[in-house]
Amino acid sequence: MEGVLVTCEAQASLEGECVRCLEPIDDDVDVRFQELFLYDDQGATEGYDPEDDDGVSMLEDDLLDLEPLLRDAVVLALPFQPLCEEDCPGLCVECGARLADDPDHTHEAPIDPRWAGLTELQHDED
Ligand SMILES: [Zn+2]
Numbered sequence: 001m002e003g004v005l006v007t008c009e010a011q012a013s014l015e016g017e018c019v020r021c022l023e024p025i026d027d028d029v030d031v032r033f034q035e036l037f038l039y040d041d042q043g044a045t046e047g048y049d050p051e052d053d054d055g056v057s058m059l060e061d062d063l064l065d066l067e068p069l070l071r072d073a074v075v076l077a078l079p080f081q082p083l084c085e086e087d088c089p090g091l092c093v094e095c096g097a098r099l100a101d102d103p104d105h106t107h108e109a110p111i112d113p114r115w116a117g118l119t120e121l122q123h124d125e126d
């Protein structure tokens, strides 16, 4: 009986935007974690200082502070690069239209005359 073992399950709602097309994303994330909270009067005096060790959670006056644990768990569960869909095609580099809404989107318009010389170069190589 060195402390209290806490098993926590939580669901958080996410709001963000797709890294490719900036479409708003609403999602949920489920997190689970387990943590042993040591009784303050025992563990703190035995060899380690809780201030020095982030890995140790202590009971504070019989209260559990779940917030830092929950925050860490949620942050770890967040997608590194959130996407609206796994294969989001992103935005048109020319006009910024969202390609998922308009996959056949093309630009027939003549290329900026300042770049026209470059297209000729490209054709020569073909
Ligand atoms: Zn997207």
Ligand SMILES: [Zn+2]
Pocket: 092, 093, 094, 095, 096, 097, 105, 106, 107
């Ligand atoms: Zn476009």
